[in-house]
Amino acid sequence: MNEQRDTQTQRDRRRRLAPWAARVAAVSGSIALMSVLVVGGSRAAFNATTSNGPNSFAAGTVVIGNDSTGSVMFNLSGMKPGTTATECINVTYTGSLTANVHMYGTAVSGAGTLADYLNTTIDIGTGAAGGAGHSCTGFVLGSNLFPTATLTSFGTTNTNFATGLAGNDGATNPTTKSYRVTVTLQDNNAAQGKTANASFTWEAQNT
Amino acid sequence: MERIGLGRFLAGLVCLASLTAVAWLAALAIVPPLFGWRTVTLTSGSMSPAIRVGDLVVARPPGAAPVKAGTVIVFRDPAGHGLITHRVVARNPDGTYLTKGDANPNADSTPLPARDIVGVGRVLVPRLGAPAVWLRTGNWADLVTLLVIGGAVAWHSRYALAPRHDPWRDTEDDADSPVTTPVSSLLARALLVVAVSEVALGSGALVMVQSARGAYTAPVSNGANAFAAATTWHQWYLKSAAPVSGNTPFLLSLALDTAPTATTLPSYNPAVNSTDPGETLVKGTGTQIWYMQAPAGGLTLPGPARLRLWTAMRGFSTSVSGSLTPQLYDCTLTPPVGCTEISTPTGGVTVAVAGTSTWAENDWELGVSTPYTVPANHYLGLTVSVPSTSGGDVMVAYDTTSYPSAVQAG
Numbered sequence: 001m002n003e004q005r006d007t008q009t010q011r012d013r014r015r016r017l018a019p020w021a022a023r024v025a026a027v028s029g030s031i032a033l034m035s036v037l038v039v040g041g042s043r044a045a046f047n048a049t050t051s052n053g054p055n056s057f058a059a060g061t062v063v064i065g066n067d068s069t070g071s072v073m074f075n076l077s078g079m080k081p082g083t084t085a086t087e088c089i090n091v092t093y094t095g096s097l098t099a100n101v102h103m104y105g106t107a108v109s110g111a112g113t114l115a116d117y118l119n120t121t122i123d124i125g126t127g128a129a130g131g132a133g134h135s136c137t138g139f140v141l142g143s144n145l146f147p148t149a150t151l152t153s154f155g156t157t158n159t160n161f162a163t164g165l166a167g168n169d170g171a172t173n174p175t176t177k178s179y180r181v182t183v184t185l186q187d188n189n190a191a192q193g194k195t196a197n198a199s200f201t202w203e204a205q206n207t
Numbered sequence: 208m209e210r211i212g213l214g215r216f217l218a219g220l221v222c223l224a225s226l227t228a229v230a231w232l233a234a235l236a237i238v239p240p241l242f243g244w245r246t247v248t249l250t251s252g253s254m255s256p257a258i259r260v261g262d263l264v265v266a267r268p269p270g271a272a273p274v275k276a277g278t279v280i281v282f283r284d285p286a287g288h289g290l291i292t293h294r295v296v297a298r299n300p301d302g303t304y305l306t307k308g309d310a311n312p313n314a315d316s317t318p319l320p321a322r323d324i325v326g327v328g329r330v331l332v333p334r335l336g337a338p339a340v341w342l343r344t345g346n347w348a349d350l351v352t353l354l355v356i357g358g359a360v361a362w363h364s365r366y367a368l369a370p371r372h373d374p375w376r377d378t379e380d381d382a383d384s385p386v387t388t389p390v391s392s393l394l395a396r397a398l399l400v401v402a403v404s405e406v407a408l409g410s411g412a413l414v415m416v417q418s419a420r421g422a423y424t425a426p427v428s429n430g431a432n433a434f435a436a437a438t439t440w441h442q443w444y445l446k447s448a449a450p451v452s453g454n455t456p457f458l459l460s461l462a463l464d465t466a467p468t469a470t471t472l473p474s475y476n477p478a479v480n481s482t483d484p485g486e487t488l489v490k491g492t493g494t495q496i497w498y499m500q501a502p503a504g505g506l507t508l509p510g511p512a513r514l515r516l517w518t519a520m521r522g523f524s525t526s527v528s529g530s531l532t533p534q535l536y537d538c539t540l541t542p543p544v545g546c547t548e549i550s551t552p553t554g555g556v557t558v559a560v561a562g563t564s565t566w567a568e569n570d571w572e573l574g575v576s577t578p579y580t581v582p583a584n585h586y587l588g589l590t591v592s593v594p595s596t597s598g599g600d601v602m603v604a605y606d607t608t609s610y611p612s613a614v615q616a617g
Contacts, residue, residue, distance in 0.1 A: 038232070045328070076434050081440070081613070162284075202427050
């Protein structure tokens with residue numbers, strides 16, 4: 001009878017401990033597994049020194065293009081005081097995420113070049129024929145983005161997305177805006193024989 | 208009977224383990240912010256695949272030491288749209304950073320000042336921010352699904368905690384007392400309460416966790432635009448008689464490369480109408496001649512000659528438009544004597560003058576075959592006349608800083 005009671009007590013204790021062992025194992029195992037996953041994942045994500053190329057993900061896209069088909073807007077030579085050129089380009093946003101589109105200059109010639117004497121005006125609107133000929137036919141003015149100032153000034157004040165010209169914030173798929181760029185050579189003999197270069201960039205960034 | 212009990216208990220254990228996993232991840236995300244760290248939810252995928260939408264980045268405060276290339280940082284958007292999580296690509300010589308989203312083809316265009324860095328990524332908590340993103344994007348279907356599954360998991364975890372689902376319980380005891388041991392029952396209930404409240408706390412904290420974009424960027428450029436000025440040019444400015452007391456029709460006033468200095472535009476021909484600014488050329492009869500004598504050695508037009516002329520219709524009328532005819536001459540004597548037209552076609556090309564409310568600048572080709580040299584002591588002459596076919600009288604402005612009308616060549 002005594003032996004039986006001992007066995008019964010041991011069985012009771014096992015019975016009482018067994019579920020707790022299982023619970024503790026489940027909880028601690030889960031914490032351990034998550035910790036391992038988090039540590040491994042963090043290491044992989046934060047210690048990679050090379051970044052992957054562009055990928056496409058279901059998470060959404062930011063896609064922007066223009067209609068210039070590779071031709072430059074301005075290729076002017078022999079400019080004289082008063083020489084004016086006006087070109088239009090259509091920039092279309094087709095990403096799935098809502099994005100802001102800003103325009104800025106890259107590789108714009110600086111002080112001491114012809115850029116000092118090129119009065120530049122940039123307007124945003126809609127409806128320009130655009131294309132490889134950068135036609136402004138049909139352009140409907142929305143607003144002025146860059147009041148007339150030198151190309152040097154444009155290139156030094158609008159250098160990146162943050163300092164770029166807004167005017168197309170909250171773009172959704174598809175949003176097409178026409179940008180009209182007007183360049184006039186100032187009446188200044190100091191501009192003789194000088195040259196300048198500029199690239200115009202439109203960057204979309206999701207909000 | 209016991210087998211069914213064991214199955215339930217095991218299912219409860221799985222649910223309990225899942226709850227614990229979520230609670231543990233939530234703790235990882237919300238405890239560090241209590242110590243000055245920062246936890247952010249990625250709301251867009253420019254850092255994928257390393258960091259996906261809905262992942263939480265737990266970031267330590269930035270130290271004084273420069274951030275190494277390859278580090279994932281959370282920073283204030285230089286364009287002022289909240290927070291962005293991107294990777295440092297390089298440190299610029301001026302101390303700013305070049306950053307890039309892994310999935311972006313290009314580095315971010317805006318250099319990042321060190322003071323805008325708010326955190327350096329240390330711990331990546333996967334997926335936990337997804338509900339916050341769903342809430343933000345209005346993905347109610349996934350939210351409801353998650354709530355239903357989460358509720359079911361929480362509910363079923365009781366199989367692993369409540370004593371009456373204990374597969375090892377003594378069924379005989381049930382008859383005597385439904386509760387096996389008060390202590391374990393209390394503990395089990397307490398654990399359940401803790402688990403549930405931790406989940407609730409975790410979900411609540413998620414709302415407080417800041418979100419940061421993995422800002423996708425995409426640029427498109429129109430590159431290598433080229434501008435080149437002519438190597439040399441000449442400008443012969445159209446001058447007025449001085450002092451201005453009414454212009455004579457013949458002005459010895461094409462001055463080489465001497466820009467006008469007058470700032471106000473007077474009325475040049477009060478004989479026609481003293482209230483008209485500039486000079487009014489009456490249609491059919493109005494002609495103005497400018498000329499200058501070629502110096503020794505002649506006067507060479509090195510390239511195509513053009514006339515830059517500021518015009519308006521009389522009274523700045525916008526309801527009519529007109530025309531005028533500019534011509535260029537080589538004259539052996541003072542114009543209009545002994546003049547041979549050098550612009551082609553002979554008789555000049557009549558050009559349109561728009562009806563504008565302010566002075567408008569025009570640029571007209573004069574059709575001179577170049578280079579053309581006006582011999583020494585000859586005169587270079589310019590006439591501007593308004594034909595009878597013009598829609599009205601035309602006003603022209605010159606010899607002022609705002610309206611530097613000129614003949615250009617080069």
